[in-house]
Amino acid sequence: MLEGAALHAAREAMRLADVDPARAIPAAAAVAREARGEAAALAEQAWGHALAQCGQIDEAVTHLRRAVRLGSGAAAAESRMKLAYALVQRGRAASALREVDRAIPVLGARARAQRAVILYHLGRLDEAFQDYQSAERSLRRGTDRLSLQRVLMNRGILQAERHNFAAAVRDLQEADGIARAQGRDLVVGIIAENLGFAESQRGDVPAALAHLDRAEEIISRNGGQLAPVLEDRASLLLSVGLVGEALDHASQALAAYRREKRSLAVPQARLMLADASLLAADWTAAASHARAALRQFVRQGRDHHAAQARAVVVRAALSSGAPCRVRDADLDLMVTLLHGRPAAVQAHLDLAAVAQRRRQPARAVAFLELASRARSRGPASLRARGWYAEALLRSHTGSGSALAAVRRGLRILDENHASFVASDLRAHAATHRADLASLGLRIALDSGRPADVFEWAERGRCLLHRPVRPPDDPELAALLPQLRSTALELSGASGAAVARLEHRLVDLERQIKNRSRQLRGVAGDPASPVRPSSLDLGDRMLVEFIEVDGSLLALSVADGRLSLRTVGSVRSVAALLERVPFALRHLARRPRPDVLAFLRSTAAQLDALLLPDCDRPLVVVPTGVLHDVPWSVLPSCAGKPVVVSPSATLWHAAATRVSRPRTFAALSGPGLPGALEEAQAVAEIHDITSPPDATVDDVLKALATASTVHLAAHGKLNPDNPLFSALALHDGPLVVYDVQRLEQVPETVIMAACDVGRSVVVSGNELLGLAATFLERGVSQLIASVVPVPDAETKELMIALHRRLRGGLSPAEALAEAQQSLDRPNGFVCVGA
Structure with a gap:
């Protein structure tokens, strides 16, 4: 050549x-x-x-x-710069710095910018920022737009980590403009990823997800590395409590970094896995990942990152109850190294707990004072954590209202999460409220005032937002029919087509979920919890259950009086509850006297624990394991109207809602013996007609126009993906996303379908599923089963129920009388008001 x-x-x-x-x-x-x-x-x-x-x-x-x-000369210096980048990716930071320092006399600002990148990876953020500033000033005086673009992109990431979000976005957007002008498509994708990181740090989840999706598409198209996108997405998902998805993405990122031998990034991914394991309460895995990351950070000479990993080791030990054997001097060094970083807030909280264990109250107070400084600046999650520290500090020192500090922290989180359209984001994000709500409840319990306990039991449920309807979105609207047609095709497929259609269905579910999470809504301010004195219960009793330190407590409100009692251990109640669906399933297949006696004995024991001496209509606000109790099998509930509600505040809102004139609709789905006959029998009671081949559009139209809608169809609760829980109809499944898009919902929905009365419980008391979505959208009463129901028996119960509704009874009264008239245990409950 x-x-x-x-x-x-x-x-x-x-x-x-x-x-x-x-x-x-x-x-x-x-x-x-x-x-x-x-x-x-x-x-x-x-x-x-x-x-x-x-x-x-x-x-x-x-x-x-x-x-x-x-x-030689400039050419060798250029190669040294790129060599330094590769060496730092291998975790050889000291060698990288030597190479780049040799290039600075020849290349000036460009090499100094590369040095800033290395310092950033070493955690020396202030030094890195100074080098970026110096490099930018020099480059703006020249014509080297490519180097300026790199400086702006890298400085933007650093600005995001320092929570200077407006400056970060300005840098990244200017870098994007330069990259586009130069036709550097891969870099446009990388900048999109960095914008996702910046918005994630800010707490703008929809914007971050949109940037990361765009980054993944561009980087894939241009043959770039997707591991950083996976890592950033894992961090974002973790910030809203989606632990399972975060673990999956972090694991994929770790595998990619290892495969590519990018040693610098491996311990960071391990640390992400440790954080996710902490949120999943897997203390062993968290400690293992954190220790592995710690060893690698130490070998790489990254002291600041090592301090982060050591802090996670401490937190895992505290969470598991294991001894924390780190010396006070090492803990103080950790604090010094983490100074000014977001991880310092949680580390200070953990070190305060260590000091408490070691009976060092002055050190505990000092650490809490440091952590509480975060309450005035930064993203919502960090400020809320600062208010949690402030509440602990006030509780320890008696220097102010600890409950007021808890309220401030909760309000910050609730306002931040109020615009989330995706209900899974709102539900899982509630996990970050847990410590604040738990602290408020403990303080209230210590006060001995049941009214305070009631307030904090309600605040812990987080079901206080007005419903957020997704905006009309053409992309989401187009994806849902595709999901239906694919599911319908899959139901009749065989052979090789099954795998292809299953893959297509999973991909559509992913697209729908991602699109929903990127949408924004406008919600009103969070509502205040209802006061016991505001509850118009009449002759009813409201019982609200609370879990505290493995114990189950019950708050009762009746005749204007509020009382608090201990029920027993959560474990013992859960053990009894496990027997109930087992017995109901057996009785549904074949009535047996011994199984019926077993059920009655279990129900009597539960009744004595949960509802002693209760002889009146009930409003039940369950918690945790109690969400799926078929209350009608308990002796105290037999023949009495029982309403189950996720919170007293939600019950009050539904109970005081102005009623609409009663209009009825009855529809049925395919493949369920007797469903069409049941829907037609219900329709005959109300002098209406029932379409024989109801589609999703038929059901959505009925839900948007009738005040009472009866649905007889196969139902499926999807525990791994509850927003794809579904009712089977003639053109495919009706899923949660369909219900969320309704402008108006009925007052009463009756689902004569197996399992869809249950919801997936996340973040303590947040619910996901079809039943939960109907309530969130404003349905006042929902009648459904929390256990599988035999098809043949459903028709008889539903006819008895609707005859009583036609006679003017409320849904709860009609269900109670219908169940008693059949004298056969079943799992139907009335949820709402």
Whole structure:
């Protein structure tokens, strides 16, 4: 190859390394094998840079070292800069700094910018920021737009970590404009990922998800590395309590970093797994991941990151009750290294707990004072954590109202989460309220005032927002029919088509879920919890159950009086409850006297624990394990109207809602013996007609127009993906996302379908599923079963129920009388008001 042609080809390979690294690798390799001198050095540099861009770090280091040896002057300095980047990815920060420092005298601002990147990865953020500032000033005086773009992109990430969000977005948007003007598509994708990271740090989840989705699409199209996108998405999902998905993405990121031998990123992914394991209450896994990350950070000389990992080890020990054997001096060093970083707030809280264990009250107070400083600045989650520290501090020192501090923290979180359209985001994000709500409840219990306990029992339920209806979104509206048609096709498929359709269904569910999470809504301010004195219970009794430290407590409100009692251990109640669905399933298949006696004995024991001496209509506010109790089987509930509600506040809102004139609709789905006959019998009672082949649109129209809707169809609760819990209809499933889009819902919904009365319980008392969504959207009464129901028996119960509704009884009264008239135990409950 002629020297001029070789140099031209090497320069083209270098250009490709930035915009299309996958194509640059063979192009650079071809030149490097034939060229000599300057062309060979440039080709090796392009080869190494492209390999680094594609994650092949070991090979990149080899070729970049060769480029340094072959080059001279500016060319060798350029190669040193890129070598430094590859070395820091391998976790060899000291070697990287040596290489870049040798390049600074030749390349000036560009090499200083690269040095800033290395300092950032070492956790030396202040030094990195100063280098970025110096490099930017120099580059703006020149014409090197590519180097300026890199500085802006990298400084934007640093600004986001320092919570200077407006500055971060400005830097990243300017970098994006430069990259687009230069046709650097892969870099546009990387900048989109960084914008996702910045919005994630700010707490703007919909914006962050949109940026990360765009980043994944662009980076995939251009052959770039997706592991950083996976890691950023894991961090974002963890910030809203979606632990399972966060663990999955962090595991994928860790595997990719290992596969690509990007040693610098491996311990960061391990630390992410440790954080996710903590939120999942898997203390063993959290400690294991954190210790592994700690060892690697220490080997890499990254003291600040090592301090973060050591803090997670301490937190895992505290959470599990294991001894914390770290010396006070090491704990103080950890505090020094974490100073000014978001992780410092949680570390200070943990160290305060360690000091409490060690009977060092002064140290505990000092750590709490440090943690409480976060309450005035930063994203919502950090400020709320600062108010939690302030509440603990006030509780320890008696220096102010601890409950007022808890309320401030909860309000910050609730206002931040109020605009989430996706109900799974709102429900799972409630996990970050847990410590605050629990602290408020403990303080209230210590006060001995039942009214305070009632307030904090309600605040812990977080069901106080007005419903958020998703905006009309064409993309979401187009995806739902595709989901239905695919599910319908799958139900009749066989052979190889099954796997193809299952894959298509999973992909559609992913698209629907992601799109829903990116939508924004406008919700009103969080409502205040209802006061016991405001509850118009009449002759009813309201019983609200609370879990505290493994014990179950019950608050009762009746005749204007409020009382508090201990029920027993959660474990013993849960053990009894496990027997009930077992007995009901057996009785549904074949009535047996011994099983019936077993059920009655179990129900009597539960009754004595949960509802002693109760002889009046009930409003039950369950918690945890009590959400799926078929209350009608308990002796105290037999023949009496019983309403189950997720919170007293929600019950009060529904009970005081102005009623609409009663209009009825009855519809049925396919494949359920007797469903059509049941719907037609119900329709005959109310002098209406029932369509024989009801579609999703038929049901949605009925839900939007009738005040009482009866649905007889196969139901499915999806415990792993509750927003895809469904009712089977003739053109496919009706899912939660369909219900969420309704502008108006009925007052009463009756679902004569197995299992859809149950909800998935997350974050303590947050509910997800069809039943929960109907209530969230404003349905006042929902009648459904919390256990599987035999099809043949449902028709008889539903006819008895509707005859009583036609006679003017309320849904709860009609259900109670219908159940008693059949004298056969079943799992139907009335939820709402």
